[in-house]
Amino acid sequence: MTQAIFRNTAQALHVSYLVLSMPPRQGAPFRNMLVRMLEDLDDLTHQQQVWLDQLRGTAGSGTVNFGGLSPDEIRAQCSMITAAVRDRLPEPERNVIWARYAYQAERASGVRGLAGYYQSLIGVGNDMAMLALVWRRYAGKERADQDFSFRQIAAECGGSKSTYERANKVLTAHLRALEERADETLTANFRAHGVIEDESLQAA
Numbered sequence: 001m002t003q004a005i006f007r008n009t010a011q012a013l014h015v016s017y018l019v020l021s022m023p024p025r026q027g028a029p030f031r032n033m034l035v036r037m038l039e040d041l042d043d044l045t046h047q048q049q050v051w052l053d054q055l056r057g058t059a060g061s062g063t064v065n066f067g068g069l070s071p072d073e074i075r076a077q078c079s080m081i082t083a084a085v086r087d088r089l090p091e092p093e094r095n096v097i098w099a100r101y102a103y104q105a106e107r108a109s110g111v112r113g114l115a116g117y118y119q120s121l122i123g124v125g126n127d128m129a130m131l132a133l134v135w136r137r138y139a140g141k142e143r144a145d146q147d148f149s150f151r152q153i154a155a156e157c158g159g160s161k162s163t164y165e166r167a168n169k170v171l172t173a174h175l176r177a178l179e180e181r182a183d184e185t186l187t188a189n190f191r192a193h194g195v196i197e198d199e200s201l202q203a204a
Helices: 009-021 027-040 046-057 071-088 091-101 104-122 127-138 141-147 150-157 161-192 199-203
Strands: none
Touching: 009 027, 009 071, 009 091, 009 161, 071 091, 071 161, 091 104, 091 127, 091 161, 104 127, 104 161, 127 141, 127 150, 127 161, 150 161
16 A cells, blocks of 8 residues: 555645645644645545544644654655755746745746746737736636636736637646646656655556
């Protein structure tokens, strides 16, 4: 049975950036946060299910029993995962991971980097409009529809709604391809270090 921490790369990134976006916590507050986080994940690994059972079963102890990892060790593991994004990916791939999974300054930096990288290719001359198109993909559906609709972009930045709709289709295709390249690179690294499950070993 695999002892990998995460099921796949997307899960590893989601959890790691979420943990590191929160202030360091000890004892029950940290444990409760982890329980909620694990309960929200789909398709838990065996190791994650073990951790969740342990966390639920030790609610009154005041300590965290997360598969033998202390709160500081869990944050250190998450830091290693985010460091791989920072140090092992080319700048465009790093930016797309930051835009998709990171929070606050890192996410904003990723969005700005992607906007600059693709602006001439997409043919959107207005800097703010290009930023808005990238934010539209990574802000979440509700905020995208509310704050970054094509009609709003056209009204605030000039140009036509249909122009931005066409540009968005081209941009989305490029961003998806970039996300896939980043995922492939990180998946190879995470499997080699036992961070995520090796599907080839499971199928053997």
